[in-house]
Amino acid sequence: MAVLDSLRPEKVFRRFEEITQIPHGSYNLEGIREYLIAFAKKNDIEYIADDAGNIIFKKPAFPGYEEQPGVILQGHMDMVAVCEEGSGIDMKTFPLDLFVDGDLIGARHTSLGGDNGIAVAMALAILEAGDIPHPDLEVIITANEETGMEGASGLDIGNIKNRRMINLDSEDEGIFTVGCAGGARVSCFIDSDSPLPSDGKYIEIGISGLTGGHSGQMIHLGRANAIKVTGEILGSVSGIPGAVITDIKGGNADNAIPSWCSVTVSVPSDAGDTIIESVKAEAAKIKERFKDTDPGFEYTVALSDRATGALSLSVKKTSEFLKALPNGVIAMSKDIDGLVQTSLNLGIIDVKDGKLHAEFSVRSSIASERDDLIDDLRIITSDFGGTNVVTGVYPGWKYAPVSPLRDKMVRVFEDMYGRTPQVEAIHAGLECGFFMDKAPDIDAVSIGPDMQDIHSPSERLSISSTQRTYEYLLKVLSDKE
Numbered sequence: 001m002a003v004l005d006s007l008r009p010e011k012v013f014r015r016f017e018e019i020t021q022i023p024h025g026s027y028n029l030e031g032i033r034e035y036l037i038a039f040a041k042k043n044d045i046e047y048i049a050d051d052a053g054n055i056i057f058k059k060p061a062f063p064g065y066e067e068q069p070g071v072i073l074q075g076h077m078d079m080v081a082v083c084e085e086g087s088g089i090d091m092k093t094f095p096l097d098l099f100v101d102g103d104l105i106g107a108r109h110t111s112l113g114g115d116n117g118i119a120v121a122m123a124l125a126i127l128e129a130g131d132i133p134h135p136d137l138e139v140i141i142t143a144n145e146e147t148g149m150e151g152a153s154g155l156d157i158g159n160i161k162n163r164r165m166i167n168l169d170s171e172d173e174g175i176f177t178v179g180c181a182g183g184a185r186v187s188c189f190i191d192s193d194s195p196l197p198s199d200g201k202y203i204e205i206g207i208s209g210l211t212g213g214h215s216g217q218m219i220h221l222g223r224a225n226a227i228k229v230t231g232e233i234l235g236s237v238s239g240i241p242g243a244v245i246t247d248i249k250g251g252n253a254d255n256a257i258p259s260w261c262s263v264t265v266s267v268p269s270d271a272g273d274t275i276i277e278s279v280k281a282e283a284a285k286i287k288e289r290f291k292d293t294d295p296g297f298e299y300t301v302a303l304s305d306r307a308t309g310a311l312s313l314s315v316k317k318t319s320e321f322l323k324a325l326p327n328g329v330i331a332m333s334k335d336i337d338g339l340v341q342t343s344l345n346l347g348i349i350d351v352k353d354g355k356l357h358a359e360f361s362v363r364s365s366i367a368s369e370r371d372d373l374i375d376d377l378r379i380i381t382s383d384f385g386g387t388n389v390v391t392g393v394y395p396g397w398k399y400a401p402v403s404p405l406r407d408k409m410v411r412v413f414e415d416m417y418g419r420t421p422q423v424e425a426i427h428a429g430l431e432c433g434f435f436m437d438k439a440p441d442i443d444a445v446s447i448g449p450d451m452q453d454i455h456s457p458s459e460r461l462s463i464s465s466t467q468r469t470y471e472y473l474l475k476v477l478s479d480k481e
């Protein structure tokens with residue numbers, strides 16, 4: 001028996017539940033793709049299954065809507081498939097165990113995939129209905145959004161004729177997203193340069209407890225970056241001859257502000273105490289500086305017997321390199337108050353193949369600023385004798401001063417709810433950037449129902465917000481100009 005049977009709109013929640021019973025984490029999309037194709041065949045809907053793994057549906061205008069501007073509805077078919085630690089669930093094969101708790105839908109021990117299954121469900125409900133008025137409709141369900149937007153990146157825009165696009169991959173009802181950042185991942189490598197001191201001691205320095213956060217949405221909050229902080233602390237002892245870094249590790253992802261970093265330094269045996277005192281003094285200053293944004297800041301410094309680590313890079317060079325690297329907000333938007341336009345985050349540091357490896361997430365809503373920043377990183381790294389690797393480049397979506405779709409969606413929202421929606425651009429990536437890049441004349445808005453804690457086992461989808469968002473979407477589609 002289906003768990004969501006009693007929920008309305010029936011078709012939306014029925015399709016959503018069906019989707020949750022098909023494992024569809026990124027790169028595990030065969031099942032969901034077959035489901036979508038079977039849906040098209042059963043309902044006699046024209047479809048394209050393209051080489052990038054996307055499914056595109058086409059449905060002609062409802063009678064009387066042939067002259068209205070055609071619309072694209074867009075969402076992604078993959079989800080971040082994660083389960084609670086120790087639950088032993090194999091997300092590749094596990095149909096989700098749904099439950100309803102008041103207004104919320106969740107899945108026991110796993111993520112739910114409301115992001116973005118609910119978009120797929122709403123689009124299918126509209127496609128299969130015979131009584132919903134809409135202009136010429138194209139529905140694009142992309143593949144592997146969560147891993148780097150490969151589906152959107154590989155989409156052939158020649159398959160798409162409409163130019164008004166409603167993206168359904170947002171998670172806050174009443175907030176219209178109308179711009180996003182593009183970005184790239186940049187890895188910097190610096191070779192080992194120094195021999196280890198022959199009779200050295202080891203000192204371990206650890207930074208932890210920083211606030212961290214999403215490197216796009218939270219980059220402007222002035223929080224400490226554990227790797228940059230480590231660079232400053234090392235700077236305080238860079239005058240000690242013969243001090244060499246043998247190991248360094250910090251941060252979990254390029255797109256998260258790092259909250260911890262640890263480093264092992266090999267020092268001449270007579271310099272140990274001086275170094276420990278200098279590190280303590282510098283760390284105390286930094287702790288004071290960040291006491292408001294990072295009250296959890298902790299540091300440790302101690303002598304150690306640990307003689308491991310595959311690096312041998314002088315403390316001086318490491319600290320100068322880490323201090324020279326830009327980090328944080330580079331430019332604010334001139335069009336939208338408070339919006340970060342360009343930023344970068346030094347998210348990971350470690351040792352790879354005997355080299356120091358530092359990895360950045362670079363973001364900008366302006367392609368040329370993103371590329372300039374990538375170039376700055378290349379120049380700085382090469383000044384220190386190192387090299388760069390750039391991967392995962394994705395385009396941004398610049399705020400459009402003129403947008404008939406946005407105007408219409410705001411008007412319909414105001415008519416329905418008697419209040420104005422929040423219209424904003426975000427300093428994070430959305431697939432819309434790829435569509436704009438391929439067809440700059442696309443007019444787009446991103447919306448979606450309320451969700452909590454996406455990409456985690458606590459993910460929840462609001463039932464009432466889904467109802468309202470769907471009803472609103474139907475109003476927008478049926479609104480004649």
Ligand SMILES: [Zn+2]
Nearest residue numbers: 076115116169
């Ligand atoms: Zn999503």
